[in-house]
Amino acid sequence: MRIYFDHNATTPVDPEVAETIARVMTTEFGNASSVHHFGQRAKAILDDARSAVGALVGGEPSEIVFTGGGTESDNFALRGVAEALEPTGRRHLIASSIEHEAVLVTLRALARRGWRITLLPVDQTGIVDPERLKDAITDDTALVSVMHANNEIGTIQPVAELAAIARGRGALFHTDAVQSVGKIPVDVRALGVDLLSLSGHKFNGPKGVGALWIKRGARITSILTGGKHERNRRAGTENVPGIAGLGAAAQLAKKKLTNEAARLGALRNRLEEAVLARVPGTAINGVRDPRVPNTTNISFDAVEAESLLIALDLEGVAVSTGSACSSGTLEPSHVLRAMGLPTPRTQNSIRMSLGAGNSESEVDFVVSKLPAIVDKLRSLTRSKVRA
Ligand SMILES: Cc1ncc(COP(=O)(O)O)c(C=O)c1O
Numbered sequence: 031m032r033i034y035f036d037h038n039a040t041t042p043v044d045p046e047v048a049e050t051i052a053r054v055m056t057t058e059f060g061n062a063s064s065v066h067h068f069g070q071r072a073k074a075i076l077d078d079a080r081s082a083v084g085a086l087v088g089g090e091p092s093e094i095v096f097t098g099g100g101t102e103s104d105n106f107a108l109r110g111v112a113e114a115l116e117p118t119g120r121r122h123l124i125a126s127s128i129e130h131e132a133v134l135v136t137l138r139a140l141a142r143r144g145w146r147i148t149l150l151p152v153d154q155t156g157i158v159d160p161e162r163l164k165d166a167i168t169d170d171t172a173l174v175s176v177m178h179a180n181n182e183i184g185t186i187q188p189v190a191e192l193a194a195i196a197r198g199r200g201a202l203f204h205t206d207a208v209q210s211v212g213k214i215p216v217d218v219r220a221l222g223v224d225l226l227s228l229s230g231h232k233f234n235g236p237k238g239v240g241a242l243w244i245k246r247g248a249r250i251t252s253i254l255t256g257g258k259h260e261r262n263r264r265a266g267t268e269n270v271p272g273i274a275g276l277g278a279a280a281q282l283a284k285k286k287l288t289n290e291a292a293r294l295g296a297l298r299n300r301l302e303e304a305v306l307a308r309v310p311g312t313a314i315n316g317v318r319d320p321r322v323p324n325t326t327n328i329s330f331d332a333v334e335a336e337s338l339l340i341a342l343d344l345e346g347v348a349v350s351t352g353s354a355c356s357s358g359t360l361e362p363s364h365v366l367r368a369m370g371l372p373t374p375r376t377q378n379s380i381r382m383s384l385g386a387g388n389s390e391s392e393v394d395f396v397v398s399k400l401p402a403i404v405d406k407l408r409s410l411t412r413s414k415v416r417a
Contacts, residue, residue, distance in 0.1 A: 037385030044234040055271035079277025088217035100208040100229030103242040104132040110250040120172035127368040156185040156316030179210035183316035184325030212283035235279030239272035295323030
């Protein structure tokens with residue numbers, strides 16, 4: 031038996047989505063820019079997907095630009111706005127200190143080109159305090175980028191409040207909603223943002239395809255130049271099957287979201303309560319609410335997270351020690367560090383993120399295994415300390 035509790039890293043493709051991709055890939059090979067029949071059929075597929083993705087986030091189809099995934103959408107938002115606003119003299123960018131690497135590393139690259147960067151701190155709640163943004167923002171700020179839901183601890187940021195502060199100072203606002211779209215309702219108008227990133231493989235769609243929602247009129251320059259694809263905003267022949275899959279996943283997510291969020295929230299809470307009750311020396315990282323319903327991040331005193339991950343894997347259970355990009359290294363999570371957790375706690379925390387296929391019996395299986403695994407790892411740590 032294999033149990034997959036790592037849906038924030040990626041999700042399995044929904045069978046209906048896979049069918050759509052296979053159908054489009056085998057029967058609709060046209061280039062969406064071609065004027066003839068084959069091209070027009072491909073274009074119609076893109077149009078349908080654009081409507082479905084727009085509807086999922088409350089935006090107009092014309093405001094959706096398809097990209098090669100969340101990382102590209104984040105790069106497009108940051109680099110595109112930086113380039114567009116450079117002539118205005120604004121040379122300052124703000125983000126939170128718990129952003130995904132797609133934002134943080136891009137900001138470092140922009141810093142090398144002369145942009146001033148401010149990273150907003152968070153405390154142990156894992157939430158950005160809007161007061162910190164008020165302190166940091168200046169008339170020089172071009173863009174503020176704060177993620178909607180954090181990928182490691184699941185906390186939901188007060189994006190609407192933060193975006194209002196940015197707007198008040200004439201700065202654009204981007205949110206990386208890769209971990210919230212498809213999990214909770216997301217509405218670009220209610221959030222009051224200018225740009226929003228999403229990624230197909232986080233909500234049962236294909237990998238390597240995503241979108242940037244760009245509010246009509248927002249000032250942004252293309253970062254991929256060439257042909258006039260995507261209304262001149264992202265050059266390159268569109269990945270028609272992948273985009274069709276993204277559209278199908280968006281439609282399914284919209285239909286299932288309310289029920290699935292409630293079901294996953296109940297499962298996650300069952301898991302959390304049982305772990306806290308049955309394994310001594312455990313604690314949840316970050317506030318419990320507001321959080322996306324599928325995610326929990328738990329620290330286990332005196333247990334190395336990597337060892338716990340491997341022990342669970344041997345039992346057939348897949349979890350993660352943080353963001354997928356930094357796992358495989360023993361680097362403690364930058365998110366837990368930014369929250370000011372003591373160093374041992376940043377090294378003994380695991381993330382469990384639930385999704386469509388998970389059931390109560392899987393949660394109960396994991397809970398039944400954890401006490402003995404943790405005991406064993408703790409006794410090994412104790413004997414290592416004695417040796
Ligand atoms: C918050 C967040 N932003 C961006 C990304 C990158 O998305 P993609 O894998 O589609 O490039 C991820 C993926 O882990 C993420 O969790």
